[in-house]
Amino acid sequence: MRYAQIPNSLFIKNRKKFMDRMRPKSLAVFNSNDIYPIGADSTMPFQQQRDIFYLSGADQEETKLLLFPDAIEEKHREILFVRETNDHIAVWEGEKLTKEKATEVSGIETIYWLKEFDKVFFDLMTEAELIYFNTNEHYRQSVETQTREDRFIAKVKEDFPAHSWARSNPILQEIRGTKEPEELEIMQQACNITEKGIRRVLNFLKPGVWEYEIEAELMHEFLSNRSRGFAYTPIIASGNNANVLHYVENKNQCQDGDLILMDVGASYANYASDLSRTFPVNGRFTKRQREVYDAVLRVKNDATKLLVPGTLWAEYHKEVGKLMTSELLGLKLLDKADVQNEDKNWPAYKKYFMHGTSHHIGLDTHDYGPLKTPMNANMVFTVEPGIYIPEEGFGIRLEDDVVVQEKGEPFNLMRDIPIEAEEIEEIMNKN
Template identity: 60%
Template sequence: MKYIPLPKSLYIRNREKLKEKFPPKSIAVFNSNDIMPTNADGTMRFRQNNDLFYLSGIDQEESILVICPDFPDPNLREVLFLRETNEHIAIWEGHKYTKEEAFAVSGIENIQWVANFDNVLNSLMALSEHVFLNANEHLRAAVVVETRDARFIKSCKERYPLHQFNRIAPLMHQLRAVKEKEEIDQMQIACDITEKGFRRILSFVKPGVTEYEIEAEFIHEFIRNRSKGFAYEPIIAAGGNACVLHYIENKEVCKDGDLILLDVGAEYGNYNADMTRTIPVSGRFTKRQREVYDAVIRVKKGASDILRPGISIQEYHKEVGLMMQSELLGLGLIDQTDIKNQDPKWPAFKKYFMHGTSHHLGMDVHDVGTMHEPISAGMVFTVEPGIYIPEEGLGIRLENNIVILEEGYFDLMRNIPIDPEEIEGLMN
């Protein structure tokens, strides 16, 4: 991997936090993700299962982590199974973890080859009652292919039908939502790399460049700073394209007088940044563009101030909606009659601001965490209000990533230019 690994103490601590949530005589099994096929003999790039990575730091395919805290033999309470390498694999695919290297990364002392997994699992299951297995339970997940986890759940239930099976996902969501310092440090690096990419394009953009050329400038800067690349498919949306929330074609020419909405983030060490900026192609905002930009930045600041411990995401979004309603009134986009006649399930402001303001951020861009329980210190959120006016060919979104503190917040993107006058100065 390109990135510098985090210390094994983090993964040891993460495993201890999980064990505290188990009832007696529990066992949990975590599988790595599959390498997914494309066409012919092609495959996608491997991306480790985030839960396995969170608990071990192991970033390699065909890995299995088993945690069985109450097993009589202490040597079998944590076992990591790895793909055994050979000369052929080394020549065709490159180096794989040795047992010594895997211990140095994970802090797990008992490292075995995957070929031993079934025999060891059988011994552990004989003295276990509660079996915790993993699945993708993200609220927005649309899983249409059978995963390695799904195959294992099926085979495990067939092999051990009398055990009590449990979901590990709710426990992992609770743990992963609150970041450790080392994780925040890794996210800061991802944000810093994103800043470098943004500053690069500020001196590059001018009328006549294409959206895909801007995308190329970002990926160049990201990879040269140890990132795998984009944390998600980048949105480089000039003019009216900015009113398409998930526009990813990035194929149009940027024209004089238009704005470009840039929703781009770098990945670093399996942690993500998620930035949005909106800049003028010509290097200068028009009067109308500046009015809308200033409205969005006011909502962003107000939203950041109220995203605090104790509030729920649902309550937070209602408060931000009222802020946006006030700004849209000021811009003349809605009036009091619109508000009086609005559908409470789809308020008038939703015509111009139709998405949520914040989501959890971490190893997943839309990271796991609670959507209904109170927010806690240590969580990391995006703050990304926007105003989209298709009839004016104008879309503006601004987004930073913040860490929730006991009092206030810490902005991981505090150094990325957002003030419109600073952006104009850098572009000119």
């Protein structure tokens, strides 16, 4: 692994939280992701399934985690199954987890080779009455590919039809949403790497550069700092491209007088950062660009203050809508009649700000976390308002990642990344 090893105390705590919520005489199994093919003998780079990583720290393909708090034998209450390594694999693929290293990484004492899984699993299922299946129930999921987890679930249902089953997802939604101190430290590292990339771009950006060149500058900085790269597909959108919310082609040349919207973030140790900044290509905002920029920044700052324990996610977005409506009236993009006659299911402000303001972030960019219960301390959210004006040829989005605090305003993990217009112009024009 490229990143510094994470203390296994984190994974020990995470497993305890999960097992404390399991039903009596139940076990849970978590599978690693497949390595997905591209064509011929080419494959996508491997990324670990986030739940098995969250619970074990095992960042390797062909891995299984089994949790059985009520197992008769104590050694079978936590088991990690890893692919058996050998000299041939070491030569062709590199170092893999040994049993000793798997224990060091995960804090799990009982390590078996993967080929032993079926025998051990059958034996433990004779003790268990219920099995937890790890289905993907994220509110934005859209998965068309059968996963290793899907195949496992189908096989277990066929082989053990008399057992009951339950879903691990409700437990994971609850516990993954609130971060441990070790997780916050890792996320801060991801944000620090993102900051380095942004400062590099501020010194590189000028009329005539291409969006993909900016992407390359960011990637260089991220990789140089032990990141795997982007946490998600980067958006580098100059001019009117910024009005396409998921513009990812990054193929155009940046023109004098344009703004460029960048929605980018580094990944570190499988944890994501998620940043949006909007910069003037030539180093100076026009008067109109600055008016809109300051309006978005005010909404972001005021919205951030609303992320406190007890806040409901749906109600929060309604309040942010009111903040944005006020700013759009001030910019004369809306008038009072627009607001008075608005469709309550699609308020007037949605014409210029059509997406949500905040989502959980952590191991996934759009992370697991409860959305229908009150927020609590140590949840981490993005804050990302925007105003998009195709008729004026630009869009502006500003985004930071913040940690809900027990008392007071959220703590901004991106506090050191330039966002004030004056600081941006000063950096871009210092030479």
